[in-house]
Amino acid sequence: MSANYDLIVLGSGPGGYVAAIRAAQLGLSTAIVERENLGGICLNWGCIPTKALLRSAEIYHYMQHAKDYGLVAEKISADIEAVVKRSRGVAKQLNQGVTHLMKKNKIAVHMGDGAITAPGKVTVTKDGKSEDLTAKNIIIATGARARDLPFAPADGQRIWTYRHAMVPPEMPTKLLVIGSGAIGIEFASFYNDMGAEVTVVEMLDRVVPVEDADVSEFLEKALTKQGMKIMTGAGVEKLSATAKGVSASIKAKDGKVVTTEFSHAIVAIGIVPNTENIGLEKLGVKTTKGHIDTDGMCRTNVPGIWAIGDVTAPPWLAHKASHEGVIAVEAIAGGHPHAMDPLNIPGCTYCHPQIASVGLTEAKAKEAGHKVKVGKFPFIGNGKAIALGEAEGFIKTVFDETTGELLGAHMIGAEVTELIQGYTIGKTLETTEQELMETVFPHPTLSEMMHESVLSAYGRALHI
Incomplete structure (x- = not known):
């Protein structure tokens, strides 16, 4: 079985599905290939469901401080299962919304694992069956996944990535968060507001290190005031899961190594681009540390192959991916869009x-x-x-x-x-x-x- 299109988009995250919609608007026959859920990680396991979790924590925080507003709220408690259920419901609603947008714009959806098997050709495999799709242009929007600690891969029970932290098997009592970028700090803020005892370990000399130094300083003071323990210039040298929790050996800024017990740990030390097994090596697509090299129009070094989002250079943000999708498609359609300027991309972290x-x-x-x-x-x-x-x-x-x-x-x-x-x-x-x-x-x-x-x-x- 085979089908021919003007454009094939590999991946349906906020970059991929937006690119497909814009292509359809411009009259290009378009197919999108997705191996898991329409909307990708952001919509199903990232940006949106985490904001739903953080909203619950925010309201819980305000309820606990009702007297500051002249109100009375007694016997306040949190139901982590209900909080997670609401978050998953929000993700499901938006997943259905993307499904509707694909139908509305007459975009062909091919579910399965996609790989570029020849110039202009994508093979989609699902349940042992495969189909070939062809197109003059292909946009790679395969995104990224959480980076594991090499000596302590996530097990989903005691050692978590962001994905596990969104559907916790139980509420942590004493939580270790490794990494203080946006993902780490957001989960630290969520679980702290929900009642866990939280410790954040950051290898660099300040939290949220990509932000302005004044912001980092203010945030560290605010989080400390909220009861978190913040350790900068520190590193986790050993992490091991036990039946009852996690044992972590942490080297502090002064060089001393202390072993501490936690109930759970979240590893938030960056991402790994999803560039394996999609045909890049065979085609000769250039990459840097796994991320695909592109120009300001999102072209790779191989004609007809484009790349957007987390699979390319930073910043790794959903709105950057969406904007790149529009740029790439408009260039494919013969337009003259403005090149992406990273300095005009805002960054947001939804901690408290x-x-x-x-x-x-x-x-x-x-x-x-x-x-x-x-x-x-x-x-x-x-x-x-x-x-x-x-x-x-x-x-x-x-x-x-x-x-x-x-x-x-x-x-x-x-x-x-x-x-x-x-x-x-x-x-x-x-x-x-x-x-x-x-x-x-x-x-x-x-x-x-x-x-x-x-x-x-x-x-x-x-x-x-």
Whole structure:
């Protein structure tokens, strides 16, 4: 059995399914190949279900602090099974939504393991049967998976990846989180709010190390205040599961190694691209550390082969994958889309407090040779933040002193994952500080802090 299309998309995550939809909109006959669930990891086991978990933890946190708002809530408890069930329900709803979008856009869905077996040819295998699909162009959107500790692979019982942590067999009592990137910190925040005793171990000298140093410092203080133990400049040298828990030998910053017992451990030390067994070697597709090399239009070095999302270079974010999917398809269709600019891709971490950023950190801006002006405004100076009972956090903006170009923005505090898009639009439009200063921000809103941070960079802050 064989079928011919204009485009085949290998993988149906937020990059793949969006690419397929855009291709269909442009009149290309399109097929998508998926081995597990439509929507990929993000929708089924990543971005969306984790936000559902974090929302439950957030509400639980507020209920425990009801008296701060003049309310009474007694005998508060959490049902981890019900929390997980809600999260899985959210994922299922969105999976069904993607299925509907495929039908609506007349995209052919081929379920099974796909591999590029020759130029312009994808073989899909399922239950011992195979079919061949052909197309002039193929987009690889196979994503990535969690990286295991080489000396302690996840077992799903005591040692978890993010996937296990989303459907825990039981509620941890004493949890070790290895790695403080977005995934590690989000699960640390979730389980801490749900009542577990949490320890975070980070090999580098600060948590969320890709963020601005001021954000890292503030977050570490906030998490410590919430009861977490944060160990930076530290590493797990040995990790072994037992019938009752996990034994971890941790080398601290001072060089001392201490063995501690935990009920469970989450390993969040990065990702491994899904590039094996899909035909890359035979075709001669170039990779770097397993990730596929692409240009600004998402082309690989092999004509007709494109790649998007986590299988390519960082940042490894769902919205980056989706945008790359659109760029690739529009280029395939003969258009002239703007090349991807990594500095215009916002990053969001949904811990408590939230983190969001776009562009260069202050340190990176200076390293790049910019003479900078930096503005900073605290949540405590904002009326809406105080009214919400969320007065901890700040917004920081970094400008080029000579041109007024917005180089970067960094936030920590309530709802900053929603606020960051304002600065992202500003960067895409190449907005200057003057235009931001002349923009009217509504009152009372958290967004007023964005305005104040810009004013602060130029010595004009009004409310501090």
